[in-house]
Every structure is written in structure tokens, then in C-alpha cells.
Amino acid sequence: MAGRGTRGFVALDAEASPVRFVWLKDAWRTNYMFVAQEGDVLQELNRAEVPYVPTLICHGDLPGQETETPTWWERKHPLPTNQPSLSTITSHVQSIASSSRTLVNPAPRFLQSTKRSASEMEEGGNGREDCPLRRHKHYRVVVEEVAIKLVHFQDGQQLLRIIANCVCAHAEAVTKANIMHRDISGGNILILPKAVVGSDGGSIDMRWTGLLVDWELSKPLKGEAGLPRPRQPERTGTWQFMSAAVLxxxxxxxxxxxxxxxxxxxxxxxxxxxxxxxxTNVGGFIEDYFDTYTVENGMYRCGWQKSSTVSGGVLRVDTDGTPLRFGSRLDKFFEKALQWFKAHYTVQAYQRAQASKATAKASNLDPMQSQPIMRKIDAGEFRLFSQAEDSDSDSDSELDSSRPRAESLPPPSATQLKEAGKIKTHEAMLRHLVKVISVEKWPQDRVSGDNVPANDVPKNPVGPTPIPYAPAIKRARTEALQQGHALSSMECAFFSEPPRTPPRRGTIV
Structure with a gap:
């Protein structure tokens, strides 16, 4: 079983009157302190009357069904009595940059800090920080709504309407229930068909609305569980849809x-x-925008195309810079939203630059760094070069690095600050969505199938070629001995583990 083993079923509620169909979700939920059961979250949302979210019927853990593999793993890999120092090894870990899913080899996981320490998590009894296995409990939750996947939307207007419904759900969850969803993805936005009575009072119309589901990774914004600390060993979310800032x-x-x-x-x-x-190349666009990544200091980071799009404010379909166009009001939605995101990232970049400047200024106050090195230079040694004319030579004032330099990033304008503030709340985004979809005529823009061909193959490999386990351990031990360390077999095993990559595009439907 991979992941949480989530399965869904259309079930029959025989005790209801009248008998009705319901949705039953069967999964192995993560079992950590401060991580609430999804049913408890839905109950809070329902009490706060948050729209466009599932309506809870019942939920609970299955008795006696809890994963034991983390406990067995800890028994099989006891901690050594003396932990070796890894400072020398970490000093040799170099930054690696990759434009896409090429054969990269980031630092070993125990050097990457992909697992969060027990002291950082403040979760006594949740197991060791180096255990690669999560703790789970078998769990079921039943809700009233039986929805369909987002892929079944009929046109661009309906897609935006469904997104608007779910943004509304997210907004009211934050304002009314103080809950943040934290895993906005295509699989968690569903379509709920509703039969409504027509305006004439006799006809029945079918209305499709959005439904924001899977609140199991949500987090309260207040209280002890809402404190700014990690609750699980790894970051939660769906890679393709996470913001560039988070990635x-x-x-x-x-x-x-x-x-x-x-x-x-x-x-x-x-x-x-x-x-x-x-x-014209949808498969390539999706791979470049959603699936690619860069690697820096052994950590996965946002791919270039997504990062440049939100920071530059323009959607492009090729290297020539051709703007992406849909020929509908969707273009207006993307254009305005990107205008806000561009301003947001401009403000964030300036704030980071100011913080770095303050840090650098503080470090220059160190007496050990502020004392200049005095050294005599024999001008005759370079007389052949000094006699030659050079129109491109810099003046002494330009070469003097001790003089103050001009700011590399100008402060954001009042307009940029205003536009960046548009995405601090949901209000502007909701107004913009409503404005875009408020039109009677919309082009028939849905294709009959999928713009990605069935035989589409990613142009870049998913990750590095697997390294045989035994040679990796031997090589790791050799390198460790060269650095003066003796690593345990458990720690050496991390060297042979290839980096975990984001899921392939084909898994999103």
C-alpha cells in the first residue's frame, strides 16, 4: 500500500428516512498530536455554516487498526550510543541546480533535514525523527454529498464558477471557523450536481457547484494546534499546485x-x-510548469517556469515568449491575478533584500572583518600594462568595494503595494471571479478529449538512476573515513536512497 491508501465508495444509508446514497471515505489517517480527524474539522465547518464543503454524517477510527511498522523500524535501527559529528560532511555538500528532472543527486536525507526533529515538532511519543515511516490509523468518514471529479467540467465558465465556489468556501472557513485548508489541489476540488426547482416553479434544473473536500491536512489558525510549528514529519501539500513561495x-x-x-x-x-x-505542446507545457523543479543545497525547490510566471506576471507558451491565450474571459482572469502575484513577489523580494542588507551591515561591524589588510604593491611589476591605454578601465572609486553601493532593488511603488495587498484576503479574488463569469454567452471551448496525447512521454527523467544499496554503503563509509567519521549502517543507508520526486503529471485527474 502506498500513501494513505485512500478509497471512496458510494454507500447506502439504510437508517436514513428516506434511504439515501452517501459518500464513504476509507483511509489511513496520519496519527500525530494536533492533527485533527477530518470528521472533527468538517463538524466545525458545518457548525459555522461554511458553504461548499461536505456535510458530515459520521466518522471514526477502526478499533485496533494502527500501523506498527514505525515501531518495528525503530527496534531494528536502534540509535547508536555516540552520535557522530556530521559538520565536516555537511560542509562538503554543494549546491546543485537543475532546470528540470535531470539526473540530480541531492544530499542524503539525513543531511537535508526533510524530517522534522522531535524537539521541533514538540510531539512526545510520536517516534524518532529519523524514522522514514509515518504513523497511521485506519479511519472512515461518511458525508452526504456524492460528487464527481473536476475533470468533468463542461466549459471555461463552469470551471471558473466551481473555483469561485471553493474560494468562497476557503474564505468562510478562515473567517468563520479559523481553519486553513492547506492542500488546495485538483483532486480536492469536486463538482456537486444539484437539482433545483426552476423559476417557473415546475421545471427541475441541474446546477453544478464546487465542493472543497479533503480537510484532513487542514490546520486551525488559533489555539494550541494552530501554533506556528510543524505537526508532521514532512511538509504537506500537492507539489504541482503549491505556491512558488512555499516550494x-x-x-x-x-x-x-x-x-x-x-x-x-x-x-x-x-x-x-x-x-x-x-x-500547441500541452504535454510539454504541463511538464515544464507543474512537474519540474530545481535542486539547491540538496533540497527540492520551485521549477523555473512556475516561478518566473508568478514573479514576472506573464503566461508564456514557448521560449519565444508567446503569451498563452484561451480566446475567452479566462484571459482576463489570468491577467489580473498574475498582476497581483507579480506585485506580491516584488514586495517579497524587496523585503528579503532589505533583511539581507541589514544582516550584512551587522556583520561588517565585526572588528575582525572591518580591519583592512595592508600590503605594498610594486608598480614596476605591471609597468607594461599600466602604460597601455584602456578606455574600459574602472576608476579607483568604482573599484573600491568599501564604498556604499546603490540599491539593487528599488522599493515597491504605492501601486505595487496596493496590488500585493489584494491577495492578503479573499475579497478581491472573489470579486474578480464573479465579474469574469457574469456573462450570458461563453464560447464552446471544451475539447472533446484531453489536450495531452495518450502516448505523451515526459522529456525529462523523474530522478536519478537508482544506486545499488551495497556499493552505496561501501562508498559512504569510505568517504566518511576520509573525513574522519565512522557512520552507522543506518546512516549510511540514507546515502543510497534516491531523492523523492514529485508525482508524475499523469497521476492528476
């Missing part, structure tokens, strides 16, 4: 702007894959 800073606290950006990425994914546009 580039794994320790970042999730904000409304990150969630709104995730809604943007979901809309773009389904629009470019299932609607008509001027993109």
Missing part, C-alpha cells in the same frame, strides 16, 4: 496568498489541459 521556502508559514496562488495553478492546469488555447 522555495519549505519552512514558510502558509498564508492566504499561498492558498489563492494554489487556486490559480489548479485553474491553469485544467484550462490548458481541457480547453482550447494557442498552446
Amino acid at each position: 522555495n521556502n519549505h519552512g514558510k508559514l502558509l498564508e492566504i496568498s499561498d492558498e489563492l496562488e494554489s487556486f490559480f495553478h489548479v485553474t491553469l492546469y485544467y484550462a490548458v489541459r481541457y480547453l482550447r488555447s494557442n498552446c
Whole structure:
């Protein structure tokens, strides 16, 4: 079994009157302190009357069904009495940059800090930090709504309407229930068909609305469980739809702007894959925008195309810079949203530059660094070069690095600050969505099938070629001995484990 083994069933509630169909979700939920059961979260949302979320019927753990593999793993890999120092090894870990899923080889996982320490998590009794296995309990939850996948939307207007419903659900969950969803993805946005009585009082119309589901990874914004600390060993979320800011800073606290950006990425994914546009290589676009990544200091970070799109404010379909166009009001939605995201990242970049400047200024106050090195230079040694004319030579003032330099990033303008503030709350995004979809005529822009061919093959490999286990251990031990360390077999095993990559595009439907 991979992941949480989640399965869903249309079930019959025989005790209801009248008898009705319901949705039963069967999964192995993560079992950690401060991680609430999804049913408890839904109950809070229902009490707060948050719209466009599932209606809870019942939920609970299955007695006696809890994973024991983490306990067995810890018994099989006891901690050594004396932990070796890894400072020398970590000093040799170099930054690696990859434009896509090439054969990269990041630092071993125990050097990457992909697992969160027990002291950092503040979760006594949840197991060791180096255990690669999560703790789970078998869990079931039943809700009233039986929905369909987002892929079945009929046109661009309906897609935006469903997204607007779910943004509304997210907004009211934050304001009314103080709960942040934290896993906005295509699989967690569903379509709920509803039969409603027509305006004439006799006809029955079918209305499709959005439904924001899978609140199991949500987090309260207040109380002990809402404190800014990690609750699970690894970062939660769906790689393809996470914001560029979160992908580039794994320790970042999730904000409304990150969630709104995730809604943007979901809309773009389904629009470019299932609607008509001027993109001729949809498979390549999806791979470059959603699936690629870079590697820096042994950590996965945001791919270049997604990062450049939200920071540059323009959607492009090729290297020539051709703007992506759908020929509908979808273009207006993407254009305005990207205008806000561009301003947001401009402000964030300036704030980071100011913080770095303050840090550098503080370090220059160190007496050990402020004392200049005095050295005599024999001018005759370079007389042949000094006699030659050079119109491109810099003046002494330009070469003097001790003089103050001009700011590399100008402060954001008042307009940029105003536009960046648009995504601090949901209000502007909701107003914009309503404005875009408020039109009677919409082009028939849904394609008959999938813009990604069935035989489409990713142009880049998913990750590094697997390394045989035994040679990797031998090589790791040799390298460790050269550095003066003796590593345990458990620690050496981490060297042979290839980096875990984001899931392939084909897994998203």
C-alpha cells in the first residue's frame, strides 16, 4: 500500500428516512498530536455554516487498526550510543541546480533535514525523527454529498464558477471557523450536481457547484494546534499546485496568498489541459510548469517556469515568449491575478533584500572583518600594462568595494503595494471571479478529449538512476573515513536512497 491508501465508495444509508446514497471515505489517517480527524474539522465547518464543503454524517477510527511498522523500524535501527559529528560532511555538500528532472543527486536525507526533529515538532511519543515511516490509523468518514471529479467540467465558465465556489468556501472557513485548508489541489476540488426547482416553479434544473473536500491536512489558525510549528514529519501539500513561495521556502508559514496562488495553478492546469488555447505542446507545457523543479543545497525547490510566471506576471507558451491565450474571459482572469502575484513577489523580494542588507551591515561591524589588510604593491611589476591605454578601465572609486553601493532593488511603488495587498484576503479574488463569469454567452471551448496525447512521454527523467544499496554503503563509509567519521549502517543507508520526486503529471485527474 502506498500513501494513505485512500478509497471512496458510494454507500447506502439504510437508517436514513428516506434511504439515501452517501459518500464513504476509507483511509489511513496520519496519527500525530494536533492533527485533527477530518470528521472533527468538517463538524466545525458545518457548525459555522461554511458553504461548499461536505456535510458530515459520521466518522471514526477502526478499533485496533494502527500501523506498527514505525515501531518495528525503530527496534531494528536502534540509535547508536555516540552520535557522530556530521559538520565536516555537511560542509562538503554543494549546491546543485537543475532546470528540470535531470539526473540530480541531492544530499542524503539525513543531511537535508526533510524530517522534522522531535524537539521541533514538540510531539512526545510520536517516534524518532529519523524514522522514514509515518504513523497511521485506519479511519472512515461518511458525508452526504456524492460528487464527481473536476475533470468533468463542461466549459471555461463552469470551471471558473466551481473555483469561485471553493474560494468562497476557503474564505468562510478562515473567517468563520479559523481553519486553513492547506492542500488546495485538483483532486480536492469536486463538482456537486444539484437539482433545483426552476423559476417557473415546475421545471427541475441541474446546477453544478464546487465542493472543497479533503480537510484532513487542514490546520486551525488559533489555539494550541494552530501554533506556528510543524505537526508532521514532512511538509504537506500537492507539489504541482503549491505556491512558488512555499516550494522555495519549505519552512514558510502558509498564508492566504499561498492558498489563492494554489487556486490559480489548479485553474491553469485544467484550462490548458481541457480547453482550447494557442498552446500547441500541452504535454510539454504541463511538464515544464507543474512537474519540474530545481535542486539547491540538496533540497527540492520551485521549477523555473512556475516561478518566473508568478514573479514576472506573464503566461508564456514557448521560449519565444508567446503569451498563452484561451480566446475567452479566462484571459482576463489570468491577467489580473498574475498582476497581483507579480506585485506580491516584488514586495517579497524587496523585503528579503532589505533583511539581507541589514544582516550584512551587522556583520561588517565585526572588528575582525572591518580591519583592512595592508600590503605594498610594486608598480614596476605591471609597468607594461599600466602604460597601455584602456578606455574600459574602472576608476579607483568604482573599484573600491568599501564604498556604499546603490540599491539593487528599488522599493515597491504605492501601486505595487496596493496590488500585493489584494491577495492578503479573499475579497478581491472573489470579486474578480464573479465579474469574469457574469456573462450570458461563453464560447464552446471544451475539447472533446484531453489536450495531452495518450502516448505523451515526459522529456525529462523523474530522478536519478537508482544506486545499488551495497556499493552505496561501501562508498559512504569510505568517504566518511576520509573525513574522519565512522557512520552507522543506518546512516549510511540514507546515502543510497534516491531523492523523492514529485508525482508524475499523469497521476492528476
